[in-house]
Amino acid sequence: MKNNRSENYSRIKGWGVDADPENDPTYPMKLYSGDDHQRFNWKRPPQQPETVEVLHSNERPRVSAVFGTSIPPSGLSGVIRRQAFKYSESRFGHWLPLLLADRVNVVEGFFDDLRRGHIPNIFAEKGWKAAWKHNRKGVLMRLAVGTVLAAGTVALLLARKAKGRA
């Protein structure tokens, strides 16, 4: 289909139904109430009990009234996360360690799987079944590149070893 710059846009179903020329310069994103002038003094909802460790931003005085309890911090990644939360959200010292912790957590997750007797099927987890069905050429290309790189690395190592002996 080619691009047609239609001048009959007003025929498009619903054209202009939400236009409001009186509302200038633009549409309100918030219904101003002035409540934010009361700062952090609204009537808070009941507090969810902290049954697991919850890290909270140091830009707020306490945890929010509700929070998620999935995956409390643990292991080495947990140590890194606790350290990260000593810095405000404005600091790279907060966010970059969290990204590092995420990567450490991937390794922890792998060993946790093994500890539970589960050998992760990386190919299935990466959705290679779908890739094989819809992008076979791409999969074969990746396999070929991987094989060439692996073969090259092995050849290089063998050559160095042989050179060392000589």
Added chain:
Amino acid sequence: MLAMNYRGPRRVRVDHKPYPEILHPNDAIVRVTRSCICGSDLHLYHGMVPDTRVGTTFGHEFIGIVEETGPSVQNLKKGDHVIVPFNIACGTCAFCKQELYGNCHESNPEATAVGGIFGYSHTAGGYDGGQAEYVRVPYADVGPTVIPEDMDPDDAVMLTDVAPTGYQAAEMGGIRIGDTVVVFGAGPVGIMAARCAWLFGAGRVIVIDHIEYRLEFARHYAPCEAYNFRSLEDPVLFLKKETGWLGADVCIDAVGADAAGSALHTITGKKLMLQAGSAIALHWAINSVKKGGIVSVVGVYGPTGNLVPIGNVVNKGITMRANQASVKRLLPRLIKHVEDGYIDPKALITHRMPLAEAADAYHIFSSKLDNCIKTVLIP
């Protein structure tokens, strides 16, 4: 119960997890009937969002049937089939009172810059998401809305995020009658934003992307003009020429951190993580809008920082408006728009897959295989 389980960048599977519990008097437990994979889930899937812990269940776009309610829940009852907005909102804090339901201050302890979001890392509250058989829904009296009897559940699930986010993108653009609106990104949200731009009286709508099948979809669905930036030497120059050399009245960034189109942004933002994802779509939006124009941002970025031409924002006098969609605020209007036939959210759904095949579904969506626009997982 079965639930999607994040194992690391580009690795997910479906495992058995414990049934969720009521942890707060205003909680509900919802049995999920449909759950989408969102474009912003791909930022998590690609490992770009800090504090995404292994074992987390993603999914912030879901509908389901109320199975259990906490003692203080009054507005929902067991058996109700509900739309659950992706933002978790208390309804009582200063921000919720101003209808900024995407900015609630009582739903996310881990970060003050973002409210709680289902299944969107601990940076968004550490909640398990709806790509599961069951999910805990906090503040059940506030967000969840009963699906109207005659509404198709496929439309309903698209009202949890895609339609409100696309609509709010157009709304924040402050579109005037006859305006030229450029939308960067032909994903589901971008396509919806293009469609909604007409509702505000746009005179011309242009979508920019590089995935040909999505551009073709946008041309039919929105309907609008759609251009592949790979075939344009310089999309900004192209748009200047197309708009009488002044620039568009409104530009919308509906891409966010995973944008393609710049080697510099891809390497520094997506590979080396030196910035919070690639911001090339926002860069183009700022440079393509007219002086005094409006840039509306709904694309999701990480919390650190990005390379964008902020000097041009100053020099051109651009107004930038951005937010997570305030789903609860928009739901009544959008339900009516679906009923009136002004928007057809379910038409964006191209793939319906069992929850058990989540790994394949993520791969198809992420790699844009099989002409995928939007995937729904059925538990």
